[in-house]
Amino acid sequence: MNKYYWLIIVILLVIGGVFFLNQKKPAMKQESTTTTTALNPVKEFSMIAKKWQFDPSTINVKQGDKVRLKIKSIDVTHGFSLLDFNVNENLAPEKEVVVEFIADKKGEFSFFCSVFCGEGHSGMKGFSMKGISKKTIEEHLKLYSGYINKYNEIQEKLAALKDEDYAKANQVYSVIRELKTELSFAWGGVVNHEIYFSHLGGKGGSPAGELLKQVEKDFSSFNAFKKDLKATGISARGWVWTGWNYQEKRLINYLGDSQNTYSMWKVEPLVALDTYEHAYFIDYGVNRAGYIDSFFENLDWKIIEENFQNIVGCCGEC
Incomplete structure:
Protein backbone atom coordinates (compact mmCIF):
# COMPACT_ATOMS: atom_id res chain seq x y z
CA MET A 1 0.00 0.00 0.00
CA MET A 124 -18.18 2.56 1.00
CA LYS A 125 -21.88 2.44 1.78
CA GLY A 126 -24.05 5.16 3.16
CA PHE A 127 -23.83 8.92 2.96
CA SER A 128 -25.23 12.08 4.49
CA MET A 129 -24.21 15.58 3.49
CA LYS A 130 -26.36 18.62 2.82
CA GLY A 131 -26.49 19.53 -0.85
CA ILE A 132 -23.48 17.44 -1.93
CA SER A 133 -24.36 14.02 -3.29
CA LYS A 134 -22.73 10.67 -2.61
CA LYS A 135 -21.88 10.42 -6.32
CA THR A 136 -19.97 13.71 -6.23
CA ILE A 137 -17.95 12.64 -3.20
CA GLU A 138 -17.20 9.22 -4.69
CA GLU A 139 -15.92 10.73 -7.93
CA HIS A 140 -14.02 13.40 -6.03
CA LEU A 141 -12.26 10.76 -3.93
CA LYS A 142 -11.18 8.94 -7.08
CA LEU A 143 -9.42 12.11 -8.20
CA TYR A 144 -7.78 12.46 -4.80
CA SER A 145 -6.55 8.85 -4.99
CA GLY A 146 -5.13 9.65 -8.42
CA TYR A 147 -3.04 12.50 -6.99
CA ILE A 148 -1.61 10.15 -4.36
CA ASN A 149 -0.73 7.56 -6.99
CA LYS A 150 0.89 10.09 -9.32
CA TYR A 151 2.87 11.70 -6.52
CA ASN A 152 4.36 8.33 -5.61
CA GLU A 153 4.98 7.49 -9.27
CA ILE A 154 6.83 10.77 -9.86
CA GLN A 155 8.96 10.22 -6.76
CA GLU A 156 9.98 6.82 -8.12
CA LYS A 157 10.91 8.33 -11.50
CA LEU A 158 12.96 11.07 -9.84
CA ALA A 159 14.83 8.45 -7.84
CA ALA A 160 15.62 6.60 -11.08
CA LEU A 161 17.11 9.61 -12.93
CA LYS A 162 20.53 9.08 -14.46
CA ASP A 163 23.46 11.46 -14.89
CA GLU A 164 22.49 12.07 -18.51
CA ASP A 165 19.02 13.24 -17.40
CA TYR A 166 20.59 15.82 -15.09
CA ALA A 167 22.98 16.89 -17.85
CA LYS A 168 20.02 17.58 -20.17
CA ALA A 169 18.20 19.86 -17.70
CA ASN A 170 16.55 22.73 -19.59
CA GLN A 171 14.00 25.42 -18.74
CA VAL A 172 12.05 24.96 -22.00
CA TYR A 173 11.74 21.20 -21.74
CA SER A 174 13.63 18.43 -20.02
CA VAL A 175 12.71 15.30 -18.12
CA ILE A 176 13.73 16.80 -14.80
CA ARG A 177 11.72 19.99 -15.46
CA GLU A 178 8.62 17.96 -16.30
CA LEU A 179 8.93 15.75 -13.23
CA LYS A 180 9.65 18.62 -10.83
CA THR A 181 6.70 20.65 -12.17
CA GLU A 182 4.25 17.77 -11.92
CA LEU A 183 5.58 16.77 -8.50
CA SER A 184 4.41 20.10 -7.07
CA PHE A 185 1.06 19.76 -8.89
CA ALA A 186 0.45 16.24 -7.55
CA TRP A 187 1.49 17.15 -4.02
CA GLY A 188 -0.79 20.19 -4.12
CA GLY A 189 -3.61 17.88 -5.20
CA VAL A 190 -2.97 15.64 -2.19
CA VAL A 191 -2.72 18.34 0.47
CA ASN A 192 -5.48 20.60 -0.87
CA HIS A 193 -7.95 17.73 -0.85
CA GLU A 194 -6.90 16.58 2.61
CA ILE A 195 -7.67 20.01 4.04
CA TYR A 196 -10.94 20.16 2.07
CA PHE A 197 -12.25 16.77 3.21
CA SER A 198 -10.94 17.11 6.77
CA HIS A 199 -13.29 19.97 7.64
CA LEU A 200 -16.37 18.73 5.79
CA GLY A 201 -18.98 16.69 7.64
CA GLY A 202 -20.04 19.31 10.13
CA LYS A 203 -23.29 21.18 10.56
CA GLY A 204 -22.22 24.56 9.25
CA GLY A 205 -23.16 27.58 11.30
CA SER A 206 -20.36 29.87 12.41
CA PRO A 207 -17.11 29.58 14.35
CA ALA A 208 -16.83 30.41 18.04
CA GLY A 209 -14.25 31.60 20.53
CA GLU A 210 -10.96 33.10 19.39
CA LEU A 211 -11.48 32.22 15.74
CA LEU A 212 -14.77 34.13 15.61
CA LYS A 213 -13.09 37.12 17.27
CA GLN A 214 -10.31 37.02 14.66
CA VAL A 215 -12.81 36.75 11.79
CA GLU A 216 -14.73 39.75 13.11
CA LYS A 217 -11.50 41.71 13.55
CA ASP A 218 -10.23 40.99 10.03
CA PHE A 219 -13.53 41.06 8.09
CA SER A 220 -15.77 43.17 10.41
CA SER A 221 -18.30 40.30 10.70
CA PHE A 222 -18.76 36.60 9.94
CA ASN A 223 -21.24 37.46 7.17
CA ALA A 224 -18.65 39.75 5.59
CA PHE A 225 -16.13 36.89 5.74
CA LYS A 226 -18.60 34.55 4.00
CA LYS A 227 -19.34 37.17 1.33
CA ASP A 228 -15.63 37.61 0.63
CA LEU A 229 -14.90 33.87 0.55
CA LYS A 230 -17.87 33.18 -1.72
CA ALA A 231 -16.93 35.95 -4.17
CA THR A 232 -13.32 34.74 -4.16
CA GLY A 233 -14.58 31.21 -4.85
CA ILE A 234 -16.70 32.34 -7.79
CA SER A 235 -13.65 34.19 -9.17
CA ALA A 236 -11.22 31.27 -8.78
CA ARG A 237 -10.34 28.63 -11.36
CA GLY A 238 -9.08 26.05 -8.90
CA TRP A 239 -8.90 26.71 -5.16
CA VAL A 240 -9.60 29.27 -2.47
CA TRP A 241 -7.93 29.19 0.94
CA THR A 242 -8.57 31.09 4.14
CA GLY A 243 -5.05 31.45 5.46
CA TRP A 244 -3.44 32.79 8.61
CA ASN A 245 -0.72 35.26 7.62
CA TYR A 246 1.99 35.00 10.28
CA GLN A 247 3.65 38.25 9.27
CA GLU A 248 0.50 40.37 9.14
CA LYS A 249 -1.16 38.37 11.95
CA ARG A 250 -4.50 38.26 10.20
CA LEU A 251 -6.81 36.01 8.17
CA ILE A 252 -6.95 36.51 4.39
CA ASN A 253 -8.90 34.68 1.68
CA TYR A 254 -6.44 33.73 -1.06
CA LEU A 255 -7.16 32.62 -4.63
CA GLY A 256 -5.27 30.00 -6.62
CA ASP A 257 -5.93 28.82 -10.17
CA SER A 258 -4.13 25.48 -9.92
CA GLN A 259 -3.19 22.72 -7.48
CA ASN A 260 0.33 24.10 -7.13
CA THR A 261 -0.37 27.82 -6.80
CA TYR A 262 -0.47 27.88 -2.99
CA SER A 263 2.90 29.51 -2.48
CA MET A 264 2.06 32.40 -0.15
CA TRP A 265 5.03 32.61 2.16
CA LYS A 266 4.38 32.61 5.92
CA VAL A 267 0.71 31.74 5.36
CA GLU A 268 -0.94 28.65 6.86
CA PRO A 269 -4.22 27.43 5.25
CA LEU A 270 -7.20 26.93 7.55
CA VAL A 271 -10.06 26.50 5.08
CA ALA A 272 -9.75 25.02 1.58
CA LEU A 273 -12.56 25.42 -0.96
CA ASP A 274 -12.28 23.36 -4.15
CA THR A 275 -13.74 25.34 -7.06
CA TYR A 276 -12.78 22.98 -9.87
CA GLU A 277 -15.90 21.83 -11.72
CA HIS A 278 -15.47 18.24 -10.55
CA ALA A 279 -16.34 19.37 -7.01
CA TYR A 280 -19.88 20.45 -7.91
CA PHE A 281 -20.89 19.88 -11.56
CA ILE A 282 -22.84 16.66 -10.91
CA ASP A 283 -25.05 18.41 -8.36
CA TYR A 284 -25.10 22.03 -9.51
CA GLY A 285 -24.07 22.27 -13.15
CA VAL A 286 -22.77 25.80 -13.68
CA ASN A 287 -24.31 27.07 -10.42
CA ARG A 288 -21.08 27.38 -8.46
CA ALA A 289 -22.66 29.83 -6.02
CA GLY A 290 -25.16 27.17 -4.91
CA TYR A 291 -22.33 24.70 -4.33
CA ILE A 292 -20.42 27.22 -2.21
CA ASP A 293 -23.55 27.76 -0.09
CA SER A 294 -23.67 23.98 0.53
CA PHE A 295 -19.95 23.99 1.33
CA PHE A 296 -20.65 26.44 4.16
CA GLU A 297 -23.52 24.28 5.43
CA ASN A 298 -21.20 21.27 5.79
CA LEU A 299 -18.17 22.90 7.42
CA ASP A 300 -17.04 21.54 10.77
CA TRP A 301 -16.00 24.72 12.56
CA LYS A 302 -14.82 22.79 15.61
CA ILE A 303 -12.02 21.22 13.55
CA ILE A 304 -11.13 24.57 12.00
CA GLU A 305 -11.09 26.23 15.43
CA GLU A 306 -8.71 23.58 16.79
CA ASN A 307 -6.39 24.07 13.81
CA PHE A 308 -6.49 27.83 14.33
CA GLN A 309 -5.49 27.45 17.98
CA ASN A 310 -2.54 25.28 16.94
CA ILE A 311 -1.47 27.72 14.24
CA VAL A 312 -1.61 30.96 16.23
CA GLY A 313 0.59 29.33 18.85
CA CYS A 314 3.39 29.01 16.29
CA CYS A 315 5.96 31.63 15.42
CA GLY A 316 5.71 31.46 11.65
CA GLU A 317 8.06 28.49 11.49
CA CYS A 318 5.56 25.63 11.81
Missing part, protein backbone atom coordinates in the same frame (compact mmCIF):
# COMPACT_ATOMS: atom_id res chain seq x y z
CA ASN A 2 1.31 3.48 -0.84
CA LYS A 3 2.57 5.35 2.17
CA TYR A 4 0.10 8.20 1.74
CA TYR A 5 -3.02 6.00 1.83
CA TRP A 6 -3.19 6.35 5.59
CA LEU A 7 -3.45 10.14 5.54
CA ILE A 8 -6.44 11.44 7.40
CA ILE A 9 -9.42 12.94 5.67
CA VAL A 10 -12.57 13.74 7.41
CA ILE A 11 -15.23 12.81 4.91
CA LEU A 12 -18.77 11.53 5.13
CA LEU A 13 -18.57 8.19 3.37
CA VAL A 14 -20.03 5.42 5.47
CA ILE A 15 -18.04 2.22 5.84
CA GLY A 16 -20.48 0.66 8.13
CA GLY A 17 -24.06 1.36 7.54
CA VAL A 18 -26.78 2.67 9.74
CA PHE A 19 -27.35 3.06 13.44
CA PHE A 20 -30.99 2.42 14.29
CA LEU A 21 -32.42 3.89 17.47
CA ASN A 22 -35.99 2.80 18.17
CA GLN A 23 -38.34 2.96 21.09
CA LYS A 24 -39.46 -0.61 20.40
CA LYS A 25 -36.98 -3.37 21.07
CA PRO A 26 -35.92 -4.75 17.66
CA ALA A 27 -34.35 -8.05 16.77
CA MET A 28 -30.60 -7.85 17.23
CA LYS A 29 -28.30 -8.82 14.40
CA GLN A 30 -25.54 -9.42 16.93
CA GLU A 31 -25.78 -10.61 20.50
CA SER A 32 -24.98 -7.84 22.96
CA THR A 33 -23.81 -8.08 26.54
CA THR A 34 -26.07 -6.21 28.95
CA THR A 35 -24.50 -4.91 32.15
CA THR A 36 -26.89 -3.68 34.85
CA THR A 37 -25.98 -0.43 36.61
CA ALA A 38 -27.78 1.80 39.08
CA LEU A 39 -28.73 4.17 36.27
CA ASN A 40 -29.09 2.47 32.88
CA PRO A 41 -28.31 -0.98 31.53
CA VAL A 42 -25.27 -0.98 29.26
CA LYS A 43 -25.68 -2.47 25.79
CA GLU A 44 -22.23 -3.69 24.76
CA PHE A 45 -21.19 -4.64 21.23
CA SER A 46 -17.95 -5.80 19.64
CA MET A 47 -17.19 -4.44 16.19
CA ILE A 48 -14.48 -5.13 13.62
CA ALA A 49 -13.27 -2.48 11.14
CA LYS A 50 -11.62 -3.77 7.98
CA LYS A 51 -11.24 -2.81 4.33
CA TRP A 52 -13.83 -1.62 3.59
CA GLN A 53 -16.61 -2.27 6.07
CA PHE A 54 -17.68 -2.49 9.69
CA ASP A 55 -18.85 -5.84 11.03
CA PRO A 56 -21.62 -5.72 12.15
CA SER A 57 -22.84 -2.96 9.89
CA THR A 58 -26.11 -2.38 11.76
CA ILE A 59 -26.79 -2.10 15.48
CA ASN A 60 -30.21 -1.77 17.09
CA VAL A 61 -30.74 -0.25 20.53
CA LYS A 62 -33.57 1.40 22.42
CA GLN A 63 -33.82 5.11 23.07
CA GLY A 64 -32.27 5.82 26.45
CA ASP A 65 -29.82 2.90 26.34
CA LYS A 66 -26.22 3.38 27.38
CA VAL A 67 -24.17 1.96 24.51
CA ARG A 68 -20.63 0.62 24.72
CA LEU A 69 -18.82 -0.27 21.49
CA LYS A 70 -15.54 -2.18 21.49
CA ILE A 71 -14.06 -1.52 18.06
CA LYS A 72 -10.88 -2.95 16.55
CA SER A 73 -9.29 -2.48 13.14
CA ILE A 74 -7.74 -5.68 11.81
CA ASP A 75 -5.79 -4.22 8.88
CA VAL A 76 -5.02 -0.50 8.42
CA THR A 77 -5.89 2.68 10.32
CA HIS A 78 -9.59 3.47 10.08
CA GLY A 79 -11.84 5.97 11.80
CA PHE A 80 -15.22 5.65 13.50
CA SER A 81 -17.49 8.69 13.49
CA LEU A 82 -21.05 8.90 14.76
CA LEU A 83 -21.47 12.66 14.61
CA ASP A 84 -24.99 12.82 16.05
CA PHE A 85 -23.57 11.56 19.35
CA ASN A 86 -20.25 13.44 19.19
CA VAL A 87 -18.23 10.28 18.57
CA ASN A 88 -15.07 10.47 16.46
CA GLU A 89 -12.22 8.01 17.05
CA ASN A 90 -9.13 6.85 15.19
CA LEU A 91 -8.72 3.08 15.02
CA ALA A 92 -5.08 2.02 14.91
CA PRO A 93 -4.50 -1.55 13.69
CA GLU A 94 -5.01 -4.29 16.29
CA LYS A 95 -5.83 -1.84 19.11
CA GLU A 96 -9.26 -2.00 20.67
CA VAL A 97 -11.01 1.33 21.20
CA VAL A 98 -13.95 1.58 23.61
CA VAL A 99 -16.68 4.11 22.79
CA GLU A 100 -19.55 4.92 25.15
CA PHE A 101 -22.56 7.20 24.73
CA ILE A 102 -26.23 7.51 25.69
CA ALA A 103 -28.69 6.85 22.86
CA ASP A 104 -30.82 9.82 23.90
CA LYS A 105 -32.29 10.47 20.45
CA LYS A 106 -34.84 8.53 18.47
CA GLY A 107 -34.11 7.96 14.81
CA GLU A 108 -31.76 6.44 12.27
CA PHE A 109 -28.14 7.61 12.33
CA SER A 110 -25.16 6.87 10.10
CA PHE A 111 -21.68 5.99 11.28
CA PHE A 112 -18.72 6.12 8.93
CA CYS A 113 -14.98 5.87 8.53
CA SER A 114 -13.28 9.24 9.00
CA VAL A 115 -9.80 8.16 7.86
CA PHE A 116 -8.87 7.58 4.23
CA CYS A 117 -7.97 3.90 4.12
CA GLY A 118 -7.30 3.02 0.48
CA GLU A 119 -8.85 2.78 -2.94
CA GLY A 120 -12.02 1.04 -1.72
CA HIS A 121 -12.89 3.98 0.52
CA SER A 122 -14.77 5.67 -2.33
CA GLY A 123 -17.13 2.72 -2.64
